[in-house]
Amino acid sequence: MRNLGPILVVLAAIVALWYLAAVWMNAAWVHDQAARDGRAVTLAELVPLTLTQERPVLPAPHQVAKGLYDGLFGQKVTSKRSLVYHAWVTLSATGLGFVIGSAAGMLLAVGIVFNRAMDLSVMPWAIASQTIPILAIAPMIIVVLNSTGVTGIVPKAIISAYLSFFPVVVGMVKGLRSPDAMQLDLMRTWNAGALTSFAKLRLPSSMPYLFASLKVGIAASLVGTIVGELPTGAVAGLGSRLLSGSYYGQTVQIWAALFAAGLLAAGLVALIGWAEWVTLKRMGLAR
Amino acid sequence: MRDNAAVPGAVIEARGLDLVFQTADGPVQALKDVNLTINKGDFVSFIGPSGCGKTTFLRCIAALEHATGGSLTVNGMTPDEARMRRAYGYVFQAAGLYPWRSIAGNIRLPLEIMGFSKAEQAERVERVLALVDLAGFGKKFPWQLSGGMQQRASIARALAFDADILLMDEPFGALDEIVRDRLNEELLKLWARTGKTIGFVTHSIPEAVYLSTKIVVMSPRPGRITDVIDSPLPRERPLDIRDSREFIEIAHRVREGLRAGHGDEV
Structure with a gap:
């Protein structure tokens, strides 16, 4: 664990900066209150007052930590106040969206590699799809699907899939094309058909590329789900926690939800990383 | 012609x-x-x-x-x-072994594609490995072998199907x-x-x-x-x-x- 020292130093620096910023940004409110009461505050009085506010502009790290801890462990997991409950709602839509998105991405990639017409036509559309702000298109998807009777996690999952298919397409196309001319020639000398070359050469070659893009894809899936939760009337999910927090000025709640989302993303990426390690090890590609 | x-x-x-x-x-x-x-x-x-x-x-x-x-x-x-x-069997300048297959797996590849039976595949792999002086290296992966040994494995692969x-x-x-x-x-x-x-x-x-x-x-x-x-x-x-x-x-x-x-x- 030789790396632990530098990591802790950086972490400590971030926390220290955060405290400084919290004091600086929350001081205005303390000064306002004091002016209203006709008092002056000293620095010694100011600091604790900036770090204990109920609705600070920037909550201090310990406030966020407490909010996060309360949300995760302080409630029954079925409670509407539990971050575990909300994270689960978000996670289920993320999972479904990721499965749809990565499956679509892989299928499109296979089509692009094998079909010249798809090669020329699909990629520009895939790129164009990602230039549209997801915030603009998400409410439309929700409204359109709602009017056709599709509700629940499916609309969110589709927004999530919309974001996650793209990295998978790009990575998988690159991976399927990674065998060089010599390896493809070798296949031809054995009189192997396109299907055999795909199964024996292209698909295994694409695995390292696929996993790299799945990691990006699952993080994008989570972002998509949270964005999808913002305009849904926000009943459940980390997105709704963010939204209700901002309605009522509950900054601690917003930050706690943000950190919960961050933890969830880290966990999901780690999960893909683990699957990658297991797969590549079995293939003899991990050293 | x-x-x-x-x-x-x-x-x-x-x-x-x-x-x-x-x-x-x-x-x-x-x-x-x-x-x-x-x-x-x-x-x-x-x-x-x-x-x-x-x-x-x-x-x-x-x-x-x-x-x-x-x-x-x-x-x-x-x-x-x-x-x-x-x-014919073809040998290129680079060995072109698949990194995800063992040496035996690489030599078996053309045999799989050509539809030899499992028993015959194993028998042929052993035979050509011995022919290029690589007997006992079948379970190794390409990166564990030197460049010369990799090229010998690729020759074995070209010989495996009796062209x-x-x-x-x-x-x-x-x-x-x-x-x-x-x-x-x-x-x-x-x-x-x-x-x-x-x-x-x-x-x-x-x-x-x-x-x-x-x-x-x-x-x-x-x-x-x-x-x-x-x-x-x-x-x-x-x-x-x-x-x-x-x-x-x-x-x-x-x-x-x-x-x-x-x-x-x-």
């Missing part, structure tokens, strides 16, 4: 072979009027500067390129038919000289044991003279044959044959042929 196949013992027969590549800068004549007969059991080297079409000719035999004129038969068939009947012809495109070009000498020696032994017909592309004069029964000297722009030398050296060749007078004479003739080809390029 059929009448060419009538030449007794001829395995590969090229008559007036032309190949023109259509490139963005206009047509490029890669092969011009190539005439060559390769007999069963010959060890034929193709030597010449880059761009002389030696690799292209080998690829024509393998049906990886298709001639635009003249005729070419392999085992009395068109190259495409010959490929479908697994007439009569072995086509080798600068197979030892990326290896250092000491390893190269050893592999040349081993290749000769392998050739003596198996009686294969070998087509071997190289740009090393000593390598060509040491290995071949027939040396084909080629020159570029357009790629063509300038000299065909039937080697008087015995089939049994220790490495020190390279100091003999005959060896030096043949090497000299190859060098002359290469220089002549180079001269009329200007």
